[in-house]
Amino acid sequence: MADNRKASRFIVPVAVAGVAAATIGLVPALAASGDPDLPAITAQQLIEKIAASDTQTLSGTFKISTDLGLPLGGLADLGGLAGGGGGSSSADPTEKLTELVSGTHTLRVAADGPDRQKLTLVDGSDEYSLIHNGDDVWAYDSKSKEVFHEKAAEGEGVTGEKGEKPAKELPGTPKELADEVLKAAGDTTSITVDGTAKVAGRDAYQLVIKPKQSGSTVESVKIAVDAANGTPLKFTLSSVEGGKPVVDAGFTKVDFGKPAASDFDFKVPAGAKVTEGAAEKGAGAEKLPEDLGKDFEKEFGGIGGGLGGFAGLGEGDLNVIGEGWTAIAKLDSGAPAPKTDEAPKEIQGLLDSFGDKVTGKFGSGTVFKTKLVNALLTDDGKVYVGAVTQDALVDAANAGK
Structure with missing residues (x-):
């Protein structure tokens, strides 16, 4: 016990470097070869297109590669010291999805509006699935044969993030939203359209966001936007240090049709251990x-x-x-x-x-x-x-x- 108390004093300097992991979202991306010939578009028009996108359904496969320049394997081993582990389920999304902050991973995704989403992390013959279907969130780790279950909070998806903000806080039209984005960028940010790309077989524009200020570690953020429906298809975050991008993730295959309702069904496998989220929260760190x-x-x-x-x-x-x-x-x-x-x-x-x-x-x-x-x-x-x-x-x- 004394050793654990002594070790806990060093959690901050170890964990503070892991702050970078929290900046990484599951934004679909991965550019393919080929530059389509598309009509010219301004940055404001492209932001308006993103804001006007009403994509509610999709399914597909994407890869995500992350390179934070951290010895993340060692950080993972310290999970118990930082409040992780402690008997929690290996299927708990808050722990399992931290794997995405290192290396390259393949995921299958499906979405049918705000009430049904599914994400499956494929690792060889093992799979980890996270399913939001109505009032329930299920997670299943095939390797450990453990299941994590909790009731979905109103407005939350598979990542546990709240959904829509109150309407009074949002601009009324895509143009107004684009105006607000560009205004917020101000003198600190450059937002431009830099060519086109082919992503998962779809034509896309490249939106490039760069700091104007010196001293930032961010070189650029590039987002490929579907030319037809305004859905983001590519996300690449690059560091001023060069080398591999910090994040390079995205669709290798995508379909905007409605997934089958059965895709979001989940039945607890025979013999699987089930952990309820409410009990976990009661003993939180x-x-x-x-x-x-x-x-x-x-x-x-x-x-x-x-x-x-x-x-x-x-x-x-x-x-x-x-x-x-x-x-x-x-x-x-x-x-x-x-x-x-x-x-x-x-x-x-x-x-x-x-x-x-x-x-x-x-x-x-x-x-x-x-x-x-x-x-x-x-x-x-x-x-x-x-x-x-x-x-x-x-x-x-x-x-x-």
């Missing part, structure tokens, strides 16, 4: 104050949700430095950072593999790096996190003194 997660969500989208659940971070005040692509979240834990040479040896090796010691006017600390999100943990207990370079984090820490 320690979480940060609710406002902290909300503030992160506001500034960094999915990043906030990922950091909000880290165990062991402790109470603290959150401030956001800067704006746009170079915004940095600063958290003062109020306690000195743990000394890494006191960490258990399995954690010590992991910290050393992606942590760089830095010094400045702020004092000294360690930068934990990924290709997308970096974090500076100072020796006096302050944490600076953002999709920014190491130099930007150090500058922010120096300015904070």
Whole structure:
């Protein structure tokens, strides 16, 4: 027990690098060869086309490849320390889908409106299926023969994300939404249309989003948009470090017809162990104050949700430095950072593999790096996190003194 308590002090520096995983959604994408000849279109018109898309049904296969520049295998082994494991079902989506943050995976997807979706992760002869059908969410891991079940919250799909926002918060027309997107981009973002692509046999436009600010780790975000119906078909997130994209995922086959109703049926296999989600939630891991997660969500989208659940971070005040692509979240834990040479040896090796010691006017600390999100943990207990370079984090820490 004492070893576990000691190890928990090191959850933050290990887990903070995993914030990048929370920024990855299951956005279908994967460009195929061939550049179709399509009518010219402006960025605003293409955004309007996306906003006007009313695609409700589809089925297909897509691949997702992720390269965060992290030793994610080691992070996965620490799941029990971070609040995972602990007897939870191997079919629990919150644990199983973390596999998507590393390597290349093949998935089959199907959707029939907001009440029925299915996602199947294929791994050799093993499959993991996540099914939302009406009031129920089922997950089945064929390898462990375990089933996870819970009641779907209103407006949630297979990923557990809430659906539509209240109408009063949304622009009234696709043009108004496009105007808002371009206005929000402001002086920090470039949004252009850069050619065309062939994706899963369909003609698509390429929407390219780039930071105008220096200091961001994001080189570009490219989205291929179906020329006929405005559905996103390609998503590629590239880092300024170059090399493989951080995320390159998408359809290799797609059909916008209505899937059969039977595709969403699920029957518990004989002998399978069933875990009910409500029981799991009753014994959930320690979480940060609710406002902290909300503030992160506001500034960094999915990043906030990922950091909000880290165990062991402790109470603290959150401030956001800067704006746009170079915004940095600063958290003062109020306690000195743990000394890494006191960490258990399995954690010590992991910290050393992606942590760089830095010094400045702020004092000294360690930068934990990924290709997308970096974090500076100072020796006096302050944490600076953002999709920014190491130099930007150090500058922010120096300015904070």
